Amino acid sequence: MxxxxxxxxxxxxxxxxxxxxxxxxxxxxxxxxxxxxxxxxxxxxxxxxxxxxxxxxxxxxxxxxxxxxxxxxxxxxxxxxxxxxxxxxxxxxxxxxxxxxxxxxxxxxxxxxxxxxxxxxxxxxxxxxxxxVGQIEDLVFLNNVSLGAYPHILKTREGIYERWGRSRLAAYWSVLVAMRRLRHPMRLTATVDGQDRHFTTALVFVARSAYQLDAFGLDGADAIRAGNFAVLIAKARKPLPLLRSAFRLAFGFSAKDSDFDLILTDRLVIETGKRRQLIAHDGEKTRMVSPFHLRVRHxxxxxxxxxxxxxxxxxxxx
Known part of the structure; x- marks a missing residue:
């Protein structure tokens, strides 16, 4: 060429x-x-x-x-x-x-x-x-990967679409149906530069798309352009605040930085208490085994x- x-x-x-x-x-x-x-x-x-x-x-x-x-x-x-x-x-x-x-x-x-x-x-x-590009284990992704509530929202949405057809109302209903999983948030450890940080959360969103973060109104887009991940970990543990955070991410509405802890890095390991987790990646879903090794391939x-x-x-x- x-x-x-x-x-x-x-x-x-x-x-x-x-x-x-x-x-x-x-x-x-x-x-x-x-x-x-x-x-x-x-x-x-x-x-x-x-x-x-x-x-x-x-x-x-x-x-x-x-x-x-x-x-x-x-x-x-x-x-x-x-x-x-x-x-x-x-x-x-x-x-x-x-x-x-x-x-x-x-x-x-x-x-x-x-x-x-x-x-x-x-x-x-x-x-x-x-x-x-981002990589989690041997899987390449372009925009984001997520754990917790968001993958289950996607899974629930597909079932509702198959039964009732695609519509905005059906998409919103899928979020409400999936929210019952928020009663059991994950306990996870994020390891960055050899340092462990512990969280209890129902939603982890690892972003590689600066445009998407800008659209959501969240910090981290400049760090992504500089070659990092922006890792957003939902702070809330009660159902209603978690519903708000998950709803915003699921539909691309403007989010709030106060809803999330933010980690900026080009390499990390996430370990969850549950060995097998449903992972969402660029709108698709895959079950993977914890711990999850993520890195930016520059x-x-x-x-x-x-x-x-x-x-x-x-x-x-x-």
Whole structure:
């Protein structure tokens, strides 16, 4: 892959789009064909490998790397971006981002555009930038991981959606249903720089998205831009204050710094009293075994961003 004056020469690149047809609200197949029309003929070789099963995305991305594509573009929401990034992190393959989900925090953080159309413009006039990603055990994440109430809110929400369909009311109800777990907060130890800190909490949120923290109105975004995690640990132990904190994080409403203890670090270990925990990561869920080792992998993912350096993202605080 060649670049001229920091701009990537797409005509010399082999490019593969990994598409999640189940993301977002638009017709995924129709959008995939629009992506094909925009890129095919502008690259040395074009491939589109799409699925409507999220568990297949990482495998599709790994095969694209093995097949020698210079650029692998992820089309879909943050879960799709995270799955593809996990396959590309630590390789020489460059990642492109086409947002197709609800929040699209990773695309907004990069400034590539909040719509597919804007992000396609970025791909056509882009430069490569190394970016930091988070890792918990062997799992790469882009925006956040969380323990406690939030993963169970996601799990409860999926069950309610399957039964009653997707709606804002159903999403709110899922938070209320999941709140019964707040009666049994976790006891955990966070180890940072060899020092142990002990907490009793129902919600731990490890953030890697500066845009998301800005949107929530929380401190820590500048530390994330400097290569750290912002680890938010809910202070409240009673149901109603915990409900407020969890509700804000679950729906992207403005939160309050007074709701959380804040740890800024690029490496930590979290150990919980319960050996197996449900972990939420970029909107997906996985059961993992405590203790959890987290670290920032500095510059280990190569991503296409606007060549002129001008972000296409609106200010999260606007």
């Amino acid at each position: 060649r670049d001229t004056a920091d701009r990537v020469d797409l005509s010399a690149c082999r490019l593969c789009v990994i598409g999640n047809l189940g993301s977002g609200k638009k017709d995924g197949r129709q959008q995939a064909e629009a992506i094909r029309d925009a890129l095919e003929g502008r690259v040395a070789e074009f491939a589109l490998r799409a699925t409507d099963r999220g568990e297949q995305l990482a495998g599709l991305a790994r095969r694209a790397v093995e097949d020698g594509f210079d650029i692998v573009v992820a089309y879909g929401g943050d879960g799709t971006q995270s799955a593809v990034a996990g396959a590309l992190t630590g390789t020489q393959t460059v990642m492109g981002v086409l947002p197709g989900g609800t929040f699209n925090y990773f695309a907004r953080d990069l400034g590539v555009g909040e719509t597919v159309e804007d992000a396609l413009e970025t791909l056509l006039d882009a430069k490569v930038r190394p970016v930091d 510059g280990d993912l190569k991503v296409l961003v606007p060549a002129d350096g001008v972000s296409k993202t609106r200010d999260a605080r606007a």
